[in-house]
Amino acid sequence: QQQVKQSPQSLIVQKGGISIINCAYENTAFDYFPWYQQFPGKGPALLIAIRPDVSEKKEGRFTISFNKSAKQFSLHIMDSQPGDSATYFCAARPKHSGNTPLVFGKGTRLSVIA
Amino acid sequence: GAVVSQHPSWVICKSGTSVKIECRSLDFQATTMFWYRQFPKQSLMLMATSNEGSKATYEQGVEKDKFLINHASLTLSTLTVTSAHPEDSSFYICSARATGGRMNTEAFFGQGTRLTVV
DSSP states (O other), rough: OOOOOEOOSSSEEESSSSSEHHHHESOOOOOEEEEEEEEETTTOOOEEOOOOOOOEEETTTTTEETTTTTTTTEEEEOOOGGGEEEEEEEEEEEETTTTTTOOOOOOOEEHHHH | OOEEEEEEEEEEEEETOOEEEEEEEEOEEEEEEEEEOOOOOEEEEEEEEEEESSOEETTTTTTTTTTTEEEEETTTEEEEEEEEOOOEEEEEEEEEOSSSOOOOOOOOEEEEEEEEEO
């Protein structure tokens, strides 16, 4: 079964610090790796995504680092703010997926404290 | 990004009644929609994959007679929880994947529906 393993389960970061969330996948049958941000009582919202032919993608304070050989990818949130406090999910899309759903990690609850 | 509208945002119903949740893609056509259930502090649990004009594919352990899914058009899928019981209380989320072009890799989520069965 295809899996995406996400860590840590929860994370507390000081305001202005860097939040780092890691994900690893077990096989090479994925070709798209999005990150979702979810606030309580809301649906997940696409935050940033990367394809495996790129090692890094940056959008504002959010950066994805991708290590294809290690089958790992991570989300870095620079200058973390209290408004970033949410649950973050990494995901992976199977190749040639058609109507195959994304495979999600178990999520990381981020708390940014002042 | 594309917009997926889910309605209602929350609903309270009596045990034994049925509840319908709608998921609409507002500005794109979605051949495929997914329905998830999420328990507190947990990840999304896929319930079923819905394809326009055909029967939904349910995940193992999900009762298809209890969770009726209809995907009658490229912009609308519905989930009906039949004969709801308190254990069906949960957060239900739909997701739609756009067809064709650059958007066909991304999945867009609705805002979720909080169902409480009393």
